[in-house]
Amino acid sequence: MNILIINGLLIDPSQDIERAGALLIEDTTITGIVDPALYTIQGETAYLKSDKDKRCTVIDASGMWVVPGLVDMHVHLRDPGYEYKEDIVSGTRAAMNGGFTSVCAMPNTRPVNDNKAITGYMIAKARETGFAHLFPIAAVSKGSQGTELSEVYDLVDAGAVAISDDGLPVSSADLLRKALLYIKPLGIPLIDHPEEVSLSKSGYMNEGIASVKMGLNGIPQSAESVAVARDIMIAAETGSRLHLAHLSTRSSFELVRWAKKLGIPVTCEVTTNHFSLNDDAVDGYNTNAKLNPPLRSEQDRQAVLEALADGTVDCIVTDHAPHGYDEKEVEFDKALNGISGLETSVGLSLKLVHERVISRKRLVQLMSQAPSAIVNLKNKGSLKAGADADITLIDPETAWVVDKNKFLSKGRNTPFHGMGLKGRAIMTIAGGTIHGNTRT
Numbered sequence: 001m002n003i004l005i006i007n008g009l010l011i012d013p014s015q016d017i018e019r020a021g022a023l024l025i026e027d028t029t030i031t032g033i034v035d036p037a038l039y040t041i042q043g044e045t046a047y048l049k050s051d052k053d054k055r056c057t058v059i060d061a062s063g064m065w066v067v068p069g070l071v072d073m074h075v076h077l078r079d080p081g082y083e084y085k086e087d088i089v090s091g092t093r094a095a096m097n098g099g100f101t102s103v104c105a106m107p108n109t110r111p112v113n114d115n116k117a118i119t120g121y122m123i124a125k126a127r128e129t130g131f132a133h134l135f136p137i138a139a140v141s142k143g144s145q146g147t148e149l150s151e152v153y154d155l156v157d158a159g160a161v162a163i164s165d166d167g168l169p170v171s172s173a174d175l176l177r178k179a180l181l182y183i184k185p186l187g188i189p190l191i192d193h194p195e196e197v198s199l200s201k202s203g204y205m206n207e208g209i210a211s212v213k214m215g216l217n218g219i220p221q222s223a224e225s226v227a228v229a230r231d232i233m234i235a236a237e238t239g240s241r242l243h244l245a246h247l248s249t250r251s252s253f254e255l256v257r258w259a260k261k262l263g264i265p266v267t268c269e270v271t272t273n274h275f276s277l278n279d280d281a282v283d284g285y286n287t288n289a290k291l292n293p294p295l296r297s298e299q300d301r302q303a304v305l306e307a308l309a310d311g312t313v314d315c316i317v318t319d320h321a322p323h324g325y326d327e328k329e330v331e332f333d334k335a336l337n338g339i340s341g342l343e344t345s346v347g348l349s350l351k352l353v354h355e356r357v358i359s360r361k362r363l364v365q366l367m368s369q370a371p372s373a374i375v376n377l378k379n380k381g382s383l384k385a386g387a388d389a390d391i392t393l394i395d396p397e398t399a400w401v402v403d404k405n406k407f408l409s410k411g412r413n414t415p416f417h418g419m420g421l422k423g424r425a426i427m428t429i430a431g432g433t434i435h436g437n438t439r440t
């Protein structure tokens, strides 16, 4: 099918473009920006004036941004093993509903994605029954146990785009060093969840005034920054690609700034959660605001915003972490960590533009171009001629209210239920196939 998207604002940082225009898609590929005057447009179809056989479906994107399909390089799809929380079909469908045409799934499934059979299963299931494109991330260590390297070469050969023991840090510095040396010729990044467990293990939320008020043991900032410093030093020595997951503290960003200045091959991400909320959200023992790393102080949240604005942060992720009802409706200390985030991320991230923290183009870079580059997704993150026909249409202005009961994800665990937001993704095209979104 050929598709002509007209009247939209094309935003593509890969070509430094931000202008009104028409975009043509032919089958599964972007043909490029075209002159709409060359077409006769009749309702929902158009044909080339010079060749009436060249027909296409018209999408009128008036008032919308037309951007390269959004990429979320950090999601938990729970499949195999925890399908009651989420599965590849519901998760990739929720991704499309939220505006993401590609997602990278973390390996903390059951069994852990530490062998090519599981990587292959995930890719095949997504291809046959999924919606958004799925790129698995394989485990650094067997069973993510932190002792023995997994079969990294086989996993990459089977389609894994990165390695990570996310959910857990790579706790042994020696294993981290071995893994980084191993991946160097493969060109993939190692994604570490930076956490010094000896500092965090007895805490349930950020250490600060809020934790004192609530009488809960806190997790200090150093639980993250100590691990970030260790990881950066090992990346500096090995020269291998290190990506730091979900950074949340001011000192972590200071370390990354320093590393980047020295040319150490480090990239980093922040989650929608950590720039949208601070630890006040935990007030009332709200388990839906229980995360790892925890929501931090307002000063740290401001540090996230500064790092987004000054280029220290490479990309925005959701860290989509769906859970069953019973896993959150328990005492705070027993509740599992995480937020079902795929369907609220764009609305929350648009706030950064509305509040002039970052530009529109920078947002698209953070949510599409940069994550595509970090995990080496070929022909994604761009509207260039020849790129895959993965497109997201964003309505930046219309007000809506988050309703968890309308999520397509199985996970309803969100602290954003009932929140009013301005703007959202309203259509996603993946591989040339159009998916309209559920509207409230």
Ligand SMILES: [Zn+2]
Pocket: 166, 167, 168, 193, 245, 246, 292, 293
């Ligand atoms: Zn993590």
